[in-house]
Amino acid sequence: MRASATGRVLTDPRGGSFRFDAGAVSLDFAHSGGEGPYAIFETLHQPADLADWLAHPPLSAIVTSPVTAEELTEAKALRQAVWVVAHARADRLPLPPASVAAINRAAAAAPLVPELGADGTSVGWATPVRATQALSTLAREMIELLTGPLADRIRECASDNCPLVFVDSSRPNARRWCAMERCGNRHKLRALRARRATDT
Template sequence: MSDPSSPDSAAGQESSTGQWLTTLEGTRWWFDSGSLALDFVYTGPLGATDAARREALGSPADLTDWMADKLPSAAAGDRDLADALTLRGAIGRLALAASAGSAGDSRDVDLLNLYAATPDIPPRLAGGALQAGRTEPRAAQALSTIARDAVALLSGTTSGTIRECDADDCDIIYLDTSRGRNRRWCSMQRCGNRHKVRAHRARAARSVSTR
């Protein structure tokens, strides 16, 4: 379900992806990766050199809270959190490789396939008289659903292109599903707006210098 306070929702556009991110300095901004799997990747730093984001999954309760909005499931435990961080790392590294045109590490592929092979959250149509399966999916099933989304993303089954933000000081990746495949920024609220400000200042400086 989309966040009613997100920029897309404010514009009257419903989206099943996207989340608020917070930098280490406390700046909060909306980022829609275009993919459930990439949303999951950006619940924390991506790689050893990425220190721009706070870790959102510091405890099993944090994982449960994040799942509640995306894939409601039973409370996560310590094992679920460990699996979540392992899966997140594999997806993140493979997505970064894909954005650079590389196949990625086969060990990460094996990890992703392992999680995707476990039971996921099955689709369910409301209105029936009988209860089929568990009344509440397990957290492990939610992780499998994320893994399967990542397989679709990285195999090209999902429509769109994995690309990196155009800002010189930003390496965030996202799934570009725009009609012309011309999305440039991780977020118009963040890098897109900063680009506009810089362009305005450059035009103003040129105007002053020509007087």
């Protein structure tokens, strides 16, 4: 990845939005939609939606040819695999072989190639830029995360009803919530009400 900043604004179809930083672009991608009960959060409805997601920082991969329906299908398969293995690692469970295979399959394609700008201080992606290259880059980042020093810091939000998963890269290794302004504050409010009820 070309930049350290990660995170996206997630929108709840039932109302409200908040900024969620999963700590890795591949994990941000895992939260772009989902299967089963998470299908209501889908944001990648058509190939153009995938192109738009990839074009945003920090990946900033502006594809030079239209994303195909097949690439969208591959993207969703990778997204689901990242979601599954991240939760398995957070729960300290073995990684499901099918999900591992899906990540490896995406990573086997040629990745994005960084290109130094003419000014010698900026960087972009060498053209052509294809969706499969961006997916490979995301898959490779996930492999590095799962096998690197932060692998044991992949965790799920501590809220009872929040499935968001992130990597805690903070120095004190103390992150518990998807976002303080969401689940963190909700926890504080519940704790405050409980204390007041006890005092009463």
